[in-house]
Amino acid sequence: MTGSVDETAETAEAAETAEAAEAPEADEAAQWWATAVSHVEPGSIELRERPIQQLIGSASLVDVIWLLLRGGTPSARESALLEAALVAGVDHGPQAPSIAAARMAATCGIGLNNAMATGINMLGDSHGGAGQQCVEMLTDVRARHATGLDWDTAAQEVMADWQSRSRYLPGFGHRFHPVDPRRDPLLGLVRDAVADGVVAGDHLEAALAVESVLRRRRAGARPVPMNIDGATAVIYAELGFPAPLARGLFVLSRSVGVLAHAWEESGQGRRNKGPVPRGVVPARLPPVQGA
Incomplete structure (x- = not known):
């Protein structure tokens, strides 16, 4: 019996030693994937330390987006302002590269998620990054204004910097709309929020200063008013979102339109949809020089 007891003690001791040896590895793995965004255990899901069951039915999707990105809860007015920006960017028709790509992808025998990914992956610096x-740019204008420059001068200096690198000013002008129909409703909401003390209004002032300078420079020519990218940029900046999240939020918004178009296209029975209808011969292209 004594031998049996000793063997049991040795087995227990060996198990404790093995457990102690594994503990540092377990801690290292836990730290490797440590995050403040969410915590999941059997029977428990927390988003920013908020149990999911407390959010379901009481928090809107926009509130949860804010919670996950910012770690706090927006006021009702902040939530409404963010929602307006997200709604404004959901779609811009099948001629938008991201939408066109998703629709073509949906006819190529791939899943809906793959068609969505195709469209979303088209959102880069030129299409989706403005x-x-x-x-x-508006943050730069705001910073120069804070040094004592008036808004007009601050805008001119920053615009000169940007236009030394690119002919385009992000957030202004539109290839299709003389005046973007989304501009005025969004800026009206921002003005109301400024009047009620919800946001400060500095980025709005910066954007309006840039628009004013452009209007004077282009007197007699086609105006270059603020577009959807500029108006939503004002909202995201006024709400305190860092610049990279402005792109992420636009991608999140446009994903709704990408999904809708990909789903519609998938039900129309086309196979291998191309950029022009079948039977339409594209115009003959001139020969490539040096080829």
Whole structure:
């Protein structure tokens, strides 16, 4: 019996030693994936330390987006302002590259998620990135104004910097709309929020100063008013979102339109949809020089 007891003690001791040896590895793994965004255990899901069951039915999707990105809860007015920006950017028709790509992808025998990914992956610096760039530009104008410059001068200096690198000013002008129909409703909401003390209004002033300078420079020519990227950039910046998140939020918004178009296209029975209808011969292209 004594031997049996000793063997049991040795087995227990060996198990404790093995457990102690594994503990540092377990801690290291836990730290490797440590995050403040969410915590999941059997029977428990927390988002920013908020149990999911407390959010379901009481928090809107926009509130949860804010919670996950910012770690706090927006006021009702902040939530409404963010929602307006997200609603404004959901779609811009099948001629938008991201939408066109998703629709073509949906006819190629891939899943709906793959069609969505195709469209979303088209959102880069030239198509989808102007909001982020505009937040950066308006932040520069705001910073120069804070040094004592008036808004007009601050805008001119920053615009000169941007236009030394690119012919385009992000957030202003539109290839299709003389005046973007989304501009005025969004800026009206921002003005109301400024009047009620919900947001400060500095980025709005910066954007309006840039628009004013452009209007004077282009007197007699086609105006270059603020577009959807500029108006939503004002909202994201006024709400305190860093510039890279302006792009992320636009992608999140446009994903709704990408999904809707991909789903519609998938039900129309086409196979391998191309950029022009079957039977339409594209115009003959001139020969490539040096080829």
